[in-house]
Amino acid sequence: MSLKGKTVFITGASSGIGEFTAYAFAAEGARLLLAARRKDKLESVAKTALEKGASAVHAFDLDIRNQAAVVTAIEGLPAEWQAIDVLVNNAGLSRGLDKLYEGNIRDWEEMIDTNVKGLLYVTRTVVPGMVARGEGHIINLGSTAGELTYPNGAVYCATKAAEKSINDGLRQDLLGSPLRVTSIDPGMVETEFSKVRFHGDEERASKIYKGVTPLTPADVADAIVWAASRPAHVNIAHVLMTSITQANSLLFHRVQA
DSSP states (O other), X not given: OOOTTOEEEEESTTSHHHHHHHHHHHHTTOEEEEEESOHHHHHHHHHHHHHTTOSEEEEEEOOXXXXXXXXXXXXXXXXXXXXXXXXXXXXXXXXXXXXXXGOOHHHHHHHIIIIIIIHHHHHHHHHHHHHHHTOOEEEEEOOGGGTSOOTTOHHHHHHHHHHHHHHHHHHHHTBTBSOEEXXXXXXXXXXXXXXXXXXXXXXXXXXXXXXXXXXOHHHHHHHHHHHHTSOTTOOOOEEEEOOTTBSSSSOBOOOOO
């Protein structure tokens, strides 16, 4: 399926997987709707996406945790941007790495509000239009963490298990329509993810990747575009992907320096 001229809405597009997904769709000639909280970084991504071949870009700042803001932003899009062909629910984060009984409540709330409620808010606002038009593809970002819980990560893992259930439930609810629903579930990816998890502690974040070869954001973006470009009758339900140095969310092969 050609993606040229298709309108692709990507949340969390200012960095990491979202940023590289924007560039991957841009290379296919797509029209990009880019949303994130960091407007300055988002504008830089938008400029680069145009240079990489996007046929048009419309970027706007959005905190998907705010349901009213999600509705206002999406329903208030210019008329030429309202027919969204592909939704990439990418925005998400992890906070902390603590035992459940010692966890930071604010960290829990931020993860649940972003990874679960924000995903639902955007989906609930965008998908009815797809149903009315009889076409569309929803691509959700999951994780190996949603397949297998790891120590000190119970709440983050729970949010990604919720994403898996939401993804599968939505696909069932849309059965009989032409819409497609996909979950892309990567393992370790070297982005700002760990820096965000540890509230900006770069030294602690860097240790996460020590001795392993993680996936890159471009690897994940490639899988997203691949799923979106399958023939219209083909639905890729799940893509579970890791680097060769990771078996699942618990097992890694680390090379000692």
